[in-house]
Amino acid sequence: MSGVSEPELRHVGLTLEGVPPLKRAQVESDVFGFWAFLMSDALIFALLFAIYATMIGRYAGGPTPGQEFKFHSAFWETALLLTSSFTYGGVSIALKHDAKRRWIVLFTAITFCLGAYFVRMECHEFTTMFHDGATPEDSGYLSSFFVLVAMHGFHVTCGLIWMLLMGAQMAIHGIDQRVKVNFVRLGLFWHFLDIVWVCIFTIVYLHGLQR
Amino acid sequence: MHDPSVLWYIFLGRFEWDSLPFVEAWRHPTTSEIIAACASGIVIIGALVVFAGITYFRKWRYLWTEWFTSLDHKKIGVMYIIFAVIMMARALIEAALMRLQQAIAINNPGILAPDHFAQLFTTHGTIMIFFVAMPLLIGLINVAMPLQIGARDVAFPFLNSMSLWMTVGGGCLMMVSLVVGKFSTGGWSGYPPFTELRFNGGVGPDYWIWALTISSLGNMATGINFAVTIYKLRAPGMMWMRMPLFTWTAFCTAILIIFAMPPLTVATLLLAADRYLGMHFFTNALGGNMMNFVNLFWLFGHPEVYILILPAFGVYSEVVAAYSSKALYGYTSLVLATAAIAILSFTVWLHHFFTMGQSAGINSFFGVATMLIGIPTGVKIYDWIWTMFWGEVRFTAPMLFSIAFMITFTIGGATGIMLAFPPLDYMVHNTLFLVAHFHNMLIPGLLFGMFAGFQYWFPKLFGFRLEEKWGRISVFFWVVGFYLAFLPLYVMGASGAARRTAEFFNPAFRPWTIIAMLGALAIFAGFGCLFLQVWSSIRNRYALLVPAGDPWDARTLEWSIPCPAPEYNFSVIPQVSHRDDFYWRKVNGSAYKPADHYRDIEMPKNSGVGPIMGIATGICFFGLVWHIWLYAAVFFFVATGAGISRSFMRDLHKIIPAAEVEAEHRRWLAQAAAARPVRRQLELTPANEGLAACQG
Numbered sequence A: 001m002s003g004v005s006e007p008e009l010r011h012v013g014l015t016l017e018g019v020p021p022l023k024r025a026q027v028e029s030d031v032f033g034f035w036a037f038l039m040s041d042a043l044i045f046a047l048l049f050a051i052y053a054t055m056i057g058r059y060a061g062g063p064t065p066g067q068e069f070k071f072h073s074a075f076w077e078t079a080l081l082l083t084s085s086f087t088y089g090g091v092s093i094a095l096k097h098d099a100k101r102r103w104i105v106l107f108t109a110i111t112f113c114l115g116a117y118f119v120r121m122e123c124h125e126f127t128t129m130f131h132d133g134a135t136p137e138d139s140g141y142l143s144s145f146f147v148l149v150a151m152h153g154f155h156v157t158c159g160l161i162w163m164l165l166m167g168a169q170m171a172i173h174g175i176d177q178r179v180k181v182n183f184v185r186l187g188l189f190w191h192f193l194d195i196v197w198v199c200i201f202t203i204v205y206l207h208g209l210q211r
Numbered sequence B: 001m002h003d004p005s006v007l008w009y010i011f012l013g014r015f016e017w018d019s020l021p022f023v024e025a026w027r028h029p030t031t032s033e034i035i036a037a038c039a040s041g042i043v044i045i046g047a048l049v050v051f052a053g054i055t056y057f058r059k060w061r062y063l064w065t066e067w068f069t070s071l072d073h074k075k076i077g078v079m080y081i082i083f084a085v086i087m088m089a090r091a092l093i094e095a096a097l098m099r100l101q102q103a104i105a106i107n108n109p110g111i112l113a114p115d116h117f118a119q120l121f122t123t124h125g126t127i128m129i130f131f132v133a134m135p136l137l138i139g140l141i142n143v144a145m146p147l148q149i150g151a152r153d154v155a156f157p158f159l160n161s162m163s164l165w166m167t168v169g170g171g172c173l174m175m176v177s178l179v180v181g182k183f184s185t186g187g188w189s190g191y192p193p194f195t196e197l198r199f200n201g202g203v204g205p206d207y208w209i210w211a212l213t214i215s216s217l218g219n220m221a222t223g224i225n226f227a228v229t230i231y232k233l234r235a236p237g238m239m240w241m242r243m244p245l246f247t248w249t250a251f252c253t254a255i256l257i258i259f260a261m262p263p264l265t266v267a268t269l270l271l272a273a274d275r276y277l278g279m280h281f282f283t284n285a286l287g288g289n290m291m292n293f294v295n296l297f298w299l300f301g302h303p304e305v306y307i308l309i310l311p312a313f314g315v316y317s318e319v320v321a322a323y324s325s326k327a328l329y330g331y332t333s334l335v336l337a338t339a340a341i342a343i344l345s346f347t348v349w350l351h352h353f354f355t356m357g358q359s360a361g362i363n364s365f366f367g368v369a370t371m372l373i374g375i376p377t378g379v380k381i382y383d384w385i386w387t388m389f390w391g392e393v394r395f396t397a398p399m400l401f402s403i404a405f406m407i408t409f410t411i412g413g414a415t416g417i418m419l420a421f422p423p424l425d426y427m428v429h430n431t432l433f434l435v436a437h438f439h440n441m442l443i444p445g446l447l448f449g450m451f452a453g454f455q456y457w458f459p460k461l462f463g464f465r466l467e468e469k470w471g472r473i474s475v476f477f478w479v480v481g482f483y484l485a486f487l488p489l490y491v492m493g494a495s496g497a498a499r500r501t502a503e504f505f506n507p508a509f510r511p512w513t514i515i516a517m518l519g520a521l522a523i524f525a526g527f528g529c530l531f532l533q534v535w536s537s538i539r540n541r542y543a544l545l546v547p548a549g550d551p552w553d554a555r556t557l558e559w560s561i562p563c564p565a566p567e568y569n570f571s572v573i574p575q576v577s578h579r580d581d582f583y584w585r586k587v588n589g590s591a592y593k594p595a596d597h598y599r600d601i602e603m604p605k606n607s608g609v610g611p612i613m614g615i616a617t618g619i620c621f622f623g624l625v626w627h628i629w630l631y632a633a634v635f636f637f638v639a640t641g642a643g644i645s646r647s648f649m650r651d652l653h654k655i656i657p658a659a660e661v662e663a664e665h666r667r668w669l670a671q672a673a674a675a676r677p678v679r680r681q682l683e684l685t686p687a688n689e690g691l692a693a694c695q696g
Helices: A021-055 A071-097 A101-132 A140-173 A177-209 B006-012 B021-027 B031-056 B060-068 B073-104 B114-148 B157-179 B204-232 B245-277 B290-324 B331-347 B349-353 B360-388 B397-419 B422-428 B432-462 B468-494 B507-539 B581-587 B609-625 B629-648 B658-674
Strands: B601-604 B653-656
Touching: A021 A140, A021 A177, A021 B204, A021 B245, A021 B290, A071 A101, A071 A177, A101 A140, A101 A177, A140 A177, A140 B245, A140 B629, B021 B031, B031 B060, B031 B114, B031 B157, B060 B073, B073 B114, B073 B157, B073 B432, B073 B507, B114 B157, B114 B204, B114 B245, B114 B290, B114 B432, B157 B204, B157 B609, B204 B245, B204 B609, B245 B290, B245 B331, B290 B331, B290 B349, B290 B360, B290 B397, B290 B432, B331 B360, B349 B360, B360 B397, B360 B422, B397 B422, B397 B432, B397 B468, B432 B468, B468 B507, B609 B629
Parallel strands: none
Antiparallel strands: B601 B653
């Protein structure tokens, strides 16, 4: 069939020279599909934020955010996660330019460590609150706080597991096209979680500390 | 209560012998319990017969390799539809039972205990929405949409299989709830605080929560899949305003699914957090707020209505144009109306609870927004009427369904505008008037469309037409049954009969409840006729073959390929230059031509991972329902592990060589060249070989 126009490719974030056009179109759909997934995931977070907002003030005589939140831990958690997003940028650049395995592994490993320490800090924060007697069963407010923040933490944990799996895939398959696509998707996921965290830091922690 | 030993708890959770309806019926042999035991028996015997039959005929391997593991969008679509029909049989039996109960139970308790009646209306609603309507429309979109846009498959064939099996897993959970334990009594919308632990400690609400969660996960993936397919996989030249209208509606539905499913998932999961972890999202005490649930649920629930209705609108657009032999009247206005409905659908959710304490200003806003939706919908009705005007209309079964829809749906729309008016809503809310209204929208606005679409596209899937006789009889029964079953409910509702009532105390209702029961039976007959139609068509299939691929002188790309469509759909991806491209090619004599150049075609290999993931998730959720944490954990790891293992596989595609594609295509072209063209008025006769005579 003559005159089949080649699909235009935009913003995939990968060099795909030498990849046949049909495959390239496939890569574009793969990444675009992940954007659509993130959109729905963003909606889940938006709804949890909305629920949280309606629950502010519903302490039912239990602990208030002002008593429970610690600025320092929230601040350092933010710093860790933002830095990890920056280091993941290293993975993206390596993929875009030469896809050398050692750089990809190095930056993924740094990102993993920062993310893992973030999760550890968050777990510590939660257990401290539990010891203080601030549990999700205490009030509608604490239920919504724990579900919102733990949902983010759960996503981060999934991201960490994903990084480990990417390591295994690289070990087995090298850096083939599917590994590359999955690194692009993982990057989108990781940066997305960063944005969500910025909202949590602002709306939950900074706002909560004033109350 | 048993004294649960540790082992019992580990392996059976909170199961007790009383959880089995047989035991209950043995101990308390009331009519209600015996009916429950019979239902349970039917599920068990049905499952055993199916298993035994497949084993006896040695069809397991065939089913597994050709169907269950298939990633072919057409086969997945067919499986969705078969699944929906099975679930529909159950939900229709439940509907008939409820009608029977209301016909009997006037000043006497009738045959069903109130608790049993409550389970029936809950499962009827839950099944009809999530396990009949959704699978039907997703199945039909799967079947037709990739063909209409000139694609070889959906964007993510594996995800498609996973979604199907998630839905099946949820359906199994619904079926199992008949055999072990009791389902929720909280209605299909499951409002807390009634569904909270404090008032409802049993497994019922948990069945409801997890069945909905699993199906919304599957639907979510489907929504993404369809949206990406339509965005990225359209054939070259298929610009937005050249897309067939069914594809447009599929596209809007997909976007609605992406935006509407998350609120449902959040609602069910937060309710689960309340019930399982003792949290206080929707409880009465400690700061819970049940209005949050109501808002979340209808933030999903109202767009859901349009998710259900839009694809049927798409089917009517295709069917009316094809059987009137005219281009769709007002294509642009239909596209705009579809998009407008999709957007407005997010601005009206509050009309589901006008009476729950908002200010008059807020109610007015949502009332007006609701009435606005009537405008684009009205535009559509006029467009379809104008399409028929001066067309060469053939009254086939799909066309009869379409016409029945236009009239019936307009009546339902009128009552919808009435309900959108808050003061009037205060009068009739929570009455049978509302029940009549939404059945009046969904039976013509969804089921008729799905039946019409199934009959219209059936030859594309199986290579032969469906016989008309039983199709037309089915239309008759469905339409008559609908009016008999639901117009009485308007009368009763306007006289103040509350919905979900197991026993009435006003003898004046008796004639109406009896008429409604007869209507339910007629609908059941209509449903049966659809089976007879398929059965008698299979028996006469050789007289009904339409191998040339275009039995209805239709307009869109899916009719430009053989019936049944080959696995790869198009031997070469078509180049689209017009709206209704195939019709244009037929008129200009450029249809049925060999390609200059054939290429190898890459298709996805079958995969067993989808079925494993769906069924494992179903068992995992079953474990959660019964607090059998062991099963839940094990099958959670099976499901995620299967998905992860797939990400390590690389040999996922097979190549169909160009030579084979070319040979097959030329064989079909020869067949089409030898076929006798059939004029439109004869297309229901055996003369129809699938080649339309050019009548301009």
